């Protein structure tokens with residue numbers, strides 16, 4: 001396992017390795033011509049994996065981050081409904097924030113989406129996660145990006161590891177027309 005996540009706005013070697021795990025997970029996504037393949041890993045401050053998710057894991061509209069957050073809710077004994085915010089299910093966001101939980105996503109969490117009402121950036125904020133590590137920003141192909149900006153406006157630390165962008169993009173070569 002890659003070890004303890006970093007804590008600030010600078011990416012650590014462990015962050016890079018965890019993000020590689022998220023990119024590997026993105027390869028599990030069933031192919032789609034109208035959505036990206038994304039992987040997400042939620043990691044506690046001590047380096048324990050709390051939850052994982054990938055695009056379309058449980059159904060054709062699933063996003064990686066919402067799948068992971070729903071599993072996180074299940075792990076906390078809250079049941080799990082994909083797309084429902086943890087806050088709505090009674091999880092104190094500050095609790096997760098205090099635990100120093102980081103979510104790694106191979107792509108910037110969405111701010112706008114057509115398929116479901118709650119974008120992943122909002123779900124992350126509601127869940128109380130305070131640190132997000134991503135490989136690349138969402139290109140405006142299927143929806144406008146902007147998730148990173150929304151997260152930062154809410155006080156969430158967003159760390160972009162551009163050195164892994166090419167690898168994360170390569171998983172999506174077909175949908176990008178590359």
Ligand SMILES: [Zn+2]
Nearest residue numbers: 063110119120
């Ligand atoms: Zn999303």
